[in-house]
Amino acid sequence: MELTKQQFTEDLRKSLTQNFAKTTKNANDQEIYMSLARVIKGYYSKIWLEDNEYKDKTAAKQTYYFSIEFMPGRMLKSNLLNLGLLQTVRDALADIGSDLDKISENEQDMAIGNGGLGRLASCFMDSLASTGLPGNGNGIRYKYGLFKQRIIDGYQVELPDVWLTNGNPWEVRRSDKAVEVKFGGNVWMEEIGHGRYTPHFENQETILAVPYDTAMVGYENKTVNNLCLWRAELPEGSEVIHPSLDYMQDVDTLSAVLYPDDSNYSGRLLRLKQEYFFVSAGLQRIVNHYLNLGLPLPRIPEHVAVHINDTHPALCIPEFMRILIDEHEMSWESAWQLTVKTMSYTNHTIMAEAMEKWSEEMMKSLLPRIYQIIVEIDNRFAKEYIPKVGPSLVHNTRIVKDGKVHMANLSIIGSHSTNGVAKIHSDLLKDVVLHDFYIIFPERFNNKTNGIAERRWIQIANEELSGLIDETIGKSWRKDLNDLTVLKAFQDNDEILNKFEAVKFHDKERLAKLILEKNGITVNPNAIFDVQVKRLHAYKRQLLNLLHIMKLYFDIKDGNAENMVPRVFIFGAKAAPSYQYAKAIIKAINEVANMINSDTDVEDKLKVVFLENYNVSLAEQIIPSANVGEQISLASTEASGTSNMKFMLNGALTIGTLDGANIEIKDAVGDENIFIFGMNKDDVLEYYTNGRYQSTEIYNSNPILKRILNAFVDGSIPNIENEGREIFDSMTVYNDEYFVLRDFDSYVETQKRLEDYYRDRHAWNKSCLLNIANAARFSSDRTVREYAEQIWQINPR
Ligand code: NBX
Structure with a gap:
């Protein structure tokens, strides 16, 4: 939008006076941030209103992306950029003696997600708006986001994330769009003639769902979409009869906290x-809005x-059925057709422990009507498909069995599209994990490789x-x-390559400063900055990284590292609070870091840094300064990964396995510009089928590994008596579930090759440039366009 510095400064002054009775002279940074955010909101709200009117007028098809997590991070700069x-605001603030970067730090990260899945949802929100696609988010407005992580004595300590204390200037509470969501009670069906039934309910608990809308502003276009987050409240009128304290507390807890588990299923009530709360509220709002436009339900x-x-959000399927049948008297057959046409589903992981399976008892007592509908869907599925594909395939794919409701099965059967998030992942779904569904519904399966x-x-993140x-x-x-490909023309231009190297060096100096401030560790910006940032999980193998660090440490101690290129290993990772093994790894990383960083023999050849509380805003500071991104999950376990794409775009080289989107990155940049090691997915599947992996054989026959693993239990690494034992046993007694030892040698060799390559500044810089030049296919703009064309059938404005 057009705006002069003077106009903006005038608006900011006004906002400071109106909101805080302050001037630019005596306002503090928090007050400036709040006033600034309100000014910006004022600017985009006009576009928002206009786009809403446009959407209503044209009634063009819109997508609603239901996600129990979103991770937008800070909104201020994103809104300004879009x-x-x-630049105008940066300059105007400088004129009044203020600094945009500092002001921006007063914004609490909106961290209502765990990791990859939630961050992807937010990348999609940005890309949908920026490509002009009508696509909105629907989720929960958790009062407390993902816990804040502190590291105390090397241990992870979790603190609550009280992000709303100062208010959230971006959201709009829309009380007029509140809806009721009902739980529990009894339901019975009454015949109303012509073989039709209507449900009756008693003793239900009613909760009011109030939406808070946040504008998703498109990049230099006219599109502003909506992220709708629901808050649970007492229903109106509940002041007449004072409700029980239990009930009041129930209402309060519903949208209070985000479950801090990533890739893990917890069957808690x-x-x-x-899940039902945000699904029901979201669908009610969508249907209400749709009917208000005067459009006929059968064309939804x-x-x-x-x-x-x-x-x-798989309950979208039975809840949509409920709304159509119970509230709008549609026939089952018609409602089912509409439901399957409307719904689509993405799978994000093949980890068995992540698969949601609710107990029938719980589902029946909490959601009696939804349970009935699920059972009916399941029975009709069996009746229709047994004659077509036989009883065994139907048994394997049924929704309700063994006393459980299988949510992935419901999602596939009740939607027209199921996709994975990278080629290898979608293939694994078709060939292995969801193979029986693929036989029944081959046309429903497709791939949509993630993007950022x-x-x-x-x-x-990287203005320079x-x-x-x-x-x-x-x-x-x-x-x-896509225009980044033009950079390829400069791949042998040393003048340009040196400029890119200089920018990377400045980024590293900035991070070095942050590391000194936060951890008190001095790191050398000439060292290789080698970064692994992501949730802590055994399958992501942060431990493999740590074992390699120990190898380098022993090399230095033994005097075998004379010519080593100095390295700084940087970690950022939260562990689920109940995931003991992951917490043991965090402790081990921190104790190894203490040992190495304080050992004077090491000098600045090797440093290990664990940055606490990894989140979106910290990622924006870390990723630009990386030389190397670690993507070292066991092949076949990481569905896609998205930090790999962020590193690439910022000119870091990947060391990784043939897993997730790493494979597509390799295809994009070429073998010379990425460091691939370890087993591929077929090697891993082969081990799974023949069952012949014996980690102790490797332990006993590899003296280097033996020495490293022994260090975890013989006191060489101090202060990890229990954690060291747990890790040691996981590698030996429990047979190393994720093949860390099996891939160790290959990893070490590849790290060595990487180090040698780094010495050749021209070759290295050229590879970095080629990573940037080929990053376009990992833009989430590309991804959402594919969803729009192939799954949702929506068009850009
Ligand atoms: O989704 C992640 C994957 O691990 C990443 O490889 C991928 O890049 C990212 C975006 O597609 N998955 C994730 O963050 N969470 C889950 O997959 C998950 C699944 C079930 C569950 C909890 C978390 N109960």
Whole structure:
């Protein structure tokens, strides 16, 4: 939008006076942030209103992305960038003696997600708006986001994330759009003639769902979509008869906390309540809005697509059926057709422990009507498909069995599309994990490789690199990332390569400063910055990284590292609070870090840094400065990964396995520009089928590994008596579930090759440039366009 510095400064002054009775002279940074955010909201709200009117007028089809997690991070700079105001506001603030970066730090990260799945949802929100696609989010407004992580004595300690204390300036509470969501009680069916039944209810608990809307502003266009987050409250009128304290507390807890488990299923009642709560509220609002436009219900799939982000919102399927049948008297057959046409589903993991399976008893007592509908869906599925595909296939794919409701089965049967998030992952779904479904519904399966919102991950996170790209190839890449391919023309231009190296060096100096401030560790910006940032999980194998660090440490101690290129290993990772093994690894990383960082023999050859509380805003500070990104999950376990794409876009080289999107990154950059090691998925599957892995054989025959693993239990690494034992046993007694030892040698060799390559500055810089130049296919703009065309059938404005 068009705006002069003077106009903006005037608006900010006004906002400071109106909101805080302050001037630019005596306001503190928090007050400036709040006033600034309100000014910005004022600017985009006009576009928001106009786009809503446009959407209503055209009744064009819209997508609603249902996700129990979102992780937008900070909104201020993103909104400024997308409105085209970043530079104007930066300059205007400088004029009044203020600094945008410092002001921005007063914004609490909106961290209502765990990791990959939630961050992907937010990248999609940015990309949908920025590609002009009508696509909205639907989720829960948790009062407390993902816990804040502190490291105390090397241990993870979890603190509550009280992100709403100062208020959230971006949200709009819409009381007029509140709806009621009902739980429990009894339901019985009454015949109303012509073989039709209507449900009756008694003793239900009613909760009011109040939506809070946040504008998702498109990049330099006219689109503003909506992220709708629901809060649980006491229903209106409940002041007449004072409700029980238990009930009041129930209402309060419903939207209070995000479950802190990533890739793990917890069959807790409150979680099921949360799932139904945001599903029911979201669908009610969509249907109400649709009917208010005067459109006929049987045509709803022409105007509405509902996406189920993993199985947490799978209750969309029976709830949509309930609304159509019970509230709008539609026949089962018609309602089912509309439901399947409207719904689509993404799977994000093949980890067995993540698969949601609710006990029938719980489902029946909490959601009696939904349970009935699920059973009916299941029975009709069996009746229709046994004659077509036989009883055994139907048995394997049934929704209700062994006393459980299988949510993935419900999602596939009740939708027209099931996709994985990278080629290898979608293939594994078809060939292995969901093979029986694939036989029944081959046309429903497809792949949508993940992507990242390039605006946040380079334009905002790495302004200096963005500036250099502008200088080199012009600015068009900011609108269309495909234009980065023009950089290929400079791959042998040393003058340009040196400039890219210089930018990376500045980024590393900045991170070095942060590390000194936060951890009191001095690191050398000339060292290789080698980074692994992601949730802590055994399958992601942070331990493999740590074993390699120990190898380097012993090399130094033994005097075998004279010519080693100095390295700084940087970790960021939260562990689920109940995931003891993951917490043991965090403790071990921190104790190894203490040991190495304080050993004077090591000098600055090797440093290990664990940065606490990894989240979106910290990622924006870490990723630009990486030389190497670690993507070392066991092949076949990481569905896609998305930090791999962020590193690539910021000119870091990947060391990784043939897993997730690493494979597609390798295809994009070529073998010379990535470091691949270890088993591939077929090697792993082969071990699974023949069952012949014996980790102790490797332990006993590999003296280097033996020495490293022994260090975890013989006191060489101090202060990890219990954790060291747990880790040691996992590698030996419990047969190393994720083949860390099996891939160790290959990893070490590849790390060595990487180190040698780093010495050749021209070759290294060229590879970095080629990673950037080939990053466009990992833009989430590309991903959402594919969803839009192939699954949702929605068009850009
Ligand atoms: O989703 C992640 C995957 O692990 C990543 O490989 C992928 O890049 C990312 C985005 O597609 N998955 C994730 O964050 N969570 C879950 O998959 C999950 C599944 C079930 C559950 C809890 C979490 N109960």
